[in-house]
Amino acid sequence: MSHAIRPETRRGRPPAGQSTLSRQAILGAAMDVVDGKGVEAVSMRTVARVLGVDPKSLYNHVENKDALLDGIAGLILSRMVVPDSCGGLREDLTAIARAFRGAALAEHPRAARLVLTRPVESLITLEPLEVALAAFLRAGASPEVAVHCLRTMLAFITGTLLREAEAAFTLALSDPDMATERQRTLEAVELPSVRAAAPHLAKCDHEQEFDFGLGLLIDALECRLG
Amino acid sequence: MSHAIRPETRRGRPPAGQSTLSRQAILGAAMDVVDGKGVEAVSMRTVARVLGVDPKSLYNHVENKDALLDGIAGLILSRMVVPDSCGGLREDLTAIARAFRGAALAEHPRAARLVLTRPVESLITLEPLEVALAAFLRAGASPEVAVHCLRTMLAFITGTLLREAEAAFTLALSDPDMATERQRTLEAVELPSVRAAAPHLAKCDHEQEFDFGLGLLIDALECRLG
DNA sequence: ACCTGAACACCGTTCAAGT
DNA sequence: ACCTGAACACCGTTCAAGT
Numbered sequence: 446m447s448h449a450i451r452p453e454t455r456r457g458r459p460p461a462g463q464s465t466l467s468r469q470a471i472l473g474a475a476m477d478v479v480d481g482k483g484v485e486a487v488s489m490r491t492v493a494r495v496l497g498v499d500p501k502s503l504y505n506h507v508e509n510k511d512a513l514l515d516g517i518a519g520l521i522l523s524r525m526v527v528p529d530s531c532g533g534l535r536e537d538l539t540a541i542a543r544a545f546r547g548a549a550l551a552e553h554p555r556a557a558r559l560v561l562t563r564p565v566e567s568l569i570t571l572e573p574l575e576v577a578l579a580a581f582l583r584a585g586a587s588p589e590v591a592v593h594c595l596r597t598m599l600a601f602i603t604g605t606l607l608r609e610a611e612a613a614f615t616l617a618l619s620d621p622d623m624a625t626e627r628q629r630t631l632e633a634v635e636l637p638s639v640r641a642a643a644p645h646l647a648k649c650d651h652e653q654e655f656d657f658g659l660g661l662l663i664d665a666l667e668c669r670l671g
Numbered sequence: 672m673s674h675a676i677r678p679e680t681r682r683g684r685p686p687a688g689q690s691t692l693s694r695q696a697i698l699g700a701a702m703d704v705v706d707g708k709g710v711e712a713v714s715m716r717t718v719a720r721v722l723g724v725d726p727k728s729l730y731n732h733v734e735n736k737d738a739l740l741d742g743i744a745g746l747i748l749s750r751m752v753v754p755d756s757c758g759g760l761r762e763d764l765t766a767i768a769r770a771f772r773g774a775a776l777a778e779h780p781r782a783a784r785l786v787l788t789r790p791v792e793s794l795i796t797l798e799p800l801e802v803a804l805a806a807f808l809r810a811g812a813s814p815e816v817a818v819h820c821l822r823t824m825l826a827f828i829t830g831t832l833l834r835e836a837e838a839a840f841t842l843a844l845s846d847p848d849m850a851t852e853r854q855r856t857l858e859a860v861e862l863p864s865v866r867a868a869a870p871h872l873a874k875c876d877h878e879q880e881f882d883f884g885l886g887l888l889i890d891a892l893e894c895r896l897g
Numbered sequence: 898a899c900c901t902g903a904a905c906a907c908c909g910t911t912c913a914a915g916t
Numbered sequence: 917a918c919c920t921g922a923a924c925a926c927c928g929t930t931c932a933a934g935t
Contacts, residue, residue, distance in 0.1 A: 662891065
């Protein structure tokens with residue numbers, strides 16, 4: 446994951462076979478920046494600095510900054526390991542959902558926003574979709590309904606992971622002290638249901654929420670399809 | 672929605688009562704920029720230009736750019752009209768979901784990304800949450816389960832609207848010509864389920880997807896609670 | 898084919914000096 | 917209390933000139 450720093454700047458075409466610069470190297474360096482300092486720290490200049498290269502050189506391999514960001518998102522998704530189908534709708538969907546969560550969040554937590562928030566180069570990610578669609582079809586869905594089911598699942602997962610990445614609306618706070626303070630605030634409010642739910646609103650076990658929602662959704666799908 | 676342009680720059684404290692600058696005016700101007708040119712066009716400088724003011728003056732009323740962006744998101748959410756509860760779980764949840772969709776997407780489409788993607792100043796948005804929580808409690812949920820249900824709903828809505836705002840992964844393309852081209856591509860792929868579903872994957876009726884997912888989710892909730 | 902110097906038109910933000 | 921000039925440390929990107 447570390448990338449060599451060039452000892453000195455040099456002008457003109459690099460000696461044959463020595464060009465360290467490539468789209469792949471650039472994406473790797475960009476991933477390093479994301480993992481180390483977050484997405485906001487990614488700039489053509491910081492990425493070039495990691496590689497020991499002039500920022501403008503990047504434009505020989507990457508269209509622009511937006512394409513670079515898309516490239517990172519694509520790279521992460523392409524590393525998603527799709528588990529083999531094992532027959533049951535519930536098992537298959539759970540496995541895919543967890544695989545997606547692993548790729549988008551566990552491996553590169555600081556890149557989650559990027560993966561979830563950018564329309565990614567599509568063909569990279571077809572295999573996971575295939576497995577999910579196959580599961581729906583096998584459960585008796587028409588192709589049209591299977592796509593609806595897929596999109597519902599995907600929306601839920603996206604929203605949940607975005608919350609987990611602290612990039613979406615929540616009342617919950619991850620810091621325990623602030624969470625209890627938040628609870629006090631919510632208990633002092635005039636809205637009765639909010640007040641009753643205050644302890645649960647103030648904190649959030651992401652793992653548990655993920656499982657709850659997923660279970661609920663799969664129940665509904667099984668019910669509608671079978 | 673239009674904001675006066677100051678005829679000339681002027682230094683020092685403004686004549687009493689004439690200060691046009693205020694947090695509210697700044698947020699209004701920022702909303703104009705978002706609506707007119709998109710979120711990416713928002714900068715301290717562009718917002719100041721709309722107001723005919725020096726960019727640095729904004730810092731007297733707004734902590735920094737991030738706070739400004741959060742302010743916009745909060746403003747939009749605060750304008751969400753919460754429908755009165757009318758008893759049924761299905762009706763109430765549908766109404767709230769549609770209200771959220773209206774506020775986050777219909778009113779200011781170019782700001783959707785902002786609303787969906789930023790942890791918003793919380794107390795603004797408590798009323799809608801109250802209505803939803805009340806519905807879950809009335810349907811027999813414990814406070815803990817009610818919060819789980821709420822979060823599942825919210826995640827689904829967030830993910831769906833993000834897709835609709837073209838800020839999340841889809842295979843579908845809104846341009847009809849590109850959509851049919853995409854369909855051809857998907858039909859040429861080696862994955863059988865993807866191929867079977869190609870026509871439906873290539874396009875997306877957002878309204879319909881929203882209703883499908885919402886219906887599915889509410890089915891599951893009714894089933895689990897009742 | 899690939900790199901860089903010079904250059905352009907932008908950013909957010911601080912702080913001291915003005916009224 | 918509120919505004920701005922001067923200033924700083926950043927951005928993304930183009931293009932022509934180099935090898």
